[in-house]
Amino acid sequence: MGDLFAYFSKLRDFKLQLSIFLVCFVVVLLDQGGWFDVGQYFNSLIKFLLLVSGLAVVYSFLELCGRCVKVLAKVIMQRWREKQARQKLRKEIKGTVESLDVYELRVLREIRGHNAVRMKNYPCLSSLRRKGVVNVINASNYSSYVEFSGICKEFLENEGWQRFGEYKRVAAHRVFSVMPHAELKAFRPFVNKAMDVAPRNGGRFNAPPSFKVYNRYVDSSIFSRVELNKSYHMDEESREALIDVVRNTL
Missing domain, CATH: 1.10.10 (Arc Repressor Mutant, subunit A)
Structure with missing residues (x-):
């Protein structure tokens, strides 16, 4: 009996634990309802199995809940870090756009209202790309295909265009x-x-x-x-x- 208890206490398969618990529970109900008699010895054994497997199920359930809480906390922390990083990028791009010169603002005005625009190779295009304001999709000797970076487009649509003047x-x-x-x-x-x-x-x-x-x-x-x-x-x-x-x- 002690070996059996040790076996169930080490059992980690939740489905197997739950199956044993349910089978024992049904057998006890049928025995008490008079449907059939399992006998004194087997009745005690089944009740013992019911107790041990029930404890194992509860333990596994609590362990599963603990794991879920850890995973959920990790996901929440990751989302929070991503949100903080996004807010930092928004703050940086806001300061960048506010400090652009008249030549760089001309490029923004030219792209406005388009997903991407082909324009001549203005000298300021390289600085706008370094600042994270635009992406140069395709470039040739005389012109480039230019679009706003994701974070810059988001800022301009939410706030920047209202203050563009x-x-x-x-x-x-x-x-x-x-x-x-x-x-x-x-x-x-x-x-x-x-x-x-x-x-x-x-x-x-x-x-x-x-x-x-x-x-x-x-x-x-x-x-x-x-x-x-x-x-x-x-x-x-x-x-x-x-x-x-x-x-x-x-």
Whole structure:
């Protein structure tokens, strides 16, 4: 009997434990109900088996619950760590986007509304890729196929695009505030109007010297529309930054 108890106490198969318990339980019920008589000796043995297997089932169940709790705690901790890492990435990309210059913001504006865009190889593309803002899917000598990184796209859709005008204004203000006075004076026509158009001489445009200054920024977010050496339409937020700088500088 002691060997039998030791055997059941070491039994780890939950299905076998449960099967023995159920069989013994049914036999005891049938015996007590008078369906058949298992005898005094076997009745005691079966009740003993019922007790031992019942204890084994309870122990296995508690052990299983303990394992489930450990697995669940591990999953919860992993999810929490992933959430913390995601929040850290969001915070980093937010700071990155807020500090982009006018050339980098131009790239964001060009991709906006598209899954991916083929654009010419702007010098700032490599820096945007290093900063985790964009992914360059395919590149050639003259152009690249560009898309937003996953975390940047998520940030822009949730918050960034609503503040994009502010980003452009701040970036333009940084440019105009450090611009030499000679260059800044070239932008004075935009203080009173959003567009500067080259004068015509017959059927030809005569680009004034100021347009040479404008051409340095045609690939930036400062201008929203450009016809090279013909007309330049300044972005509204950039124009607000220009007016503020001109009024406090010139």
